[in-house]
Amino acid sequence: MIQQIEFSLCPYKRGVHIITGEVLRNLPELPSKGLCNILIKHTSAALALNENADPDVRHDLNAIFNRLVPENAPFYMHTDEGADDMPSHAKSVIVGASLTIPVTSGRLNLGTWQGIYLCEFRDDGGSRNFVATIIGD
Numbered sequence: 001m002i003q004q005i006e007f008s009l010c011p012y013k014r015g016v017h018i019i020t021g022e023v024l025r026n027l028p029e030l031p032s033k034g035l036c037n038i039l040i041k042h043t044s045a046a047l048a049l050n051e052n053a054d055p056d057v058r059h060d061l062n063a064i065f066n067r068l069v070p071e072n073a074p075f076y077m078h079t080d081e082g083a084d085d086m087p088s089h090a091k092s093v094i095v096g097a098s099l100t101i102p103v104t105s106g107r108l109n110l111g112t113w114q115g116i117y118l119c120e121f122r123d124d125g126g127s128r129n130f131v132a133t134i135i136g137d
Helices: 020-026 055-068 085-095
Strands: 002-009 015-018 033-040 045-051 098-104 114-120 128-136
Touching: 002 020, 015 055, 020 114, 020 128, 033 045, 045 055, 045 085, 045 098, 055 085, 055 114, 085 114
Parallel strands: none
Antiparallel strands: 002 128, 015 114, 033 098, 033 128, 045 114
């Protein structure tokens, strides 16, 4: 069985946000076992799995990304869409655009402290579109 759905999330401010619950609300009933791949259909945001309890982790990750890839670097050529645009593309490449998560007993098989993160790298990224592909029995 293969299912595929597309969904959108409302805009988030720049930063790292736990979206596990929103993703789950948009998924169809999951198979007893299989895989779920989630792709964000944008080049200026990313998806990650990480700490779902302590908000300091999200704050620190955002600070790390901003230090690794600063705005207004003099060597950027792609600058027409604002100071946060080229850094957002680079950060998206570093983090990645998709996640593949095992499905076990009809649930995403995440670790106890894992949550799905939306890494929003734009000041005004707008709503974000996703495609989820579920493969299972």
